[in-house]
Amino acid sequence: MTPDEKKQQVAKAALEYVVPDTIIGIGTGSTANHFVDALASIKHTIEGTVASSNATAERLKSHGIPVLELNSVDEISVYIDGADESNRHLHLIKGGGGALTREKIVAAVSKKFVCIADDSKLVDVMGKFPLPVEVIPMARSYVARQIVKMGGNPIWRDGFTTDNGNVILDVHNLQIMQPVQLEAELNQIVGVVTNGLFAARPADVLLLGSDQGVKKIT
Ligand code: 5RP
DSSP, X not given: OOHHHHHHHHHHHXXXXXXXXXXXXXXXXXHHHHHHXXXXXXXXXXXXXXXXXXXXXXXXXXXXXXXXXXXXXXXXXXXXXXXXXXXXXXXXXXXXXSOHHHHHHHHHHEEEEEEEEEGGGBOSSBOSSOEEEEXXXXXXXXXXXXXXXXXXXXXXXXXXXXXXXXXXXXXXXXXXXXXXXXXXXXXXXXXXXXXXXXOSSOOSEEEEEOTTOOEEEO
């Protein structure tokens, strides 16, 4: 199977986690897009969705799936989203698509976080995928210097602006042995909006598309 076929396979499998008559949180990226397409087939069973990006909101609307503002929602039953890397503790690196901040917010509000990915995303130690950090534009150089002091190599994602009007630094050369600590440390740098480590709030379930079928890690 190609990576995209595995993403499609796992996206369909995630339909099992959709709770009828509730609001579902929806992530961003190619795997989440497959999930949106699959969700369209059962759209009449849910109350609505909250999207983690403008792109996802547009895709949901194109299928006629209701998209709600997070501020008008008390509870999200489940958040379904992809990842760039996961370890076996279900700590994640996210933000390859630049939607990390809204993704982290929607995940925080959700009772359950189901991460869907192809099996290449499971790693022993995270950090090979550059860690995205969303930064207020005027703080870009300052934040980059602080990250260099921490041993990272931050590269500005030139030409990219997040849905929140900010910039992204992709941090290379990290071997993330202590994800919870690093997530907190990066967020302490003034000017950082958030970083793409999802370790303080990891996924609850990881579904991996593979040649042998969908694998589940909890
Ligand atoms: C977007 C994300 C995505 O979940 C992540 O980049 C994985 O993308 P894909 O499903 O296309 O492999 O965090 O900000």
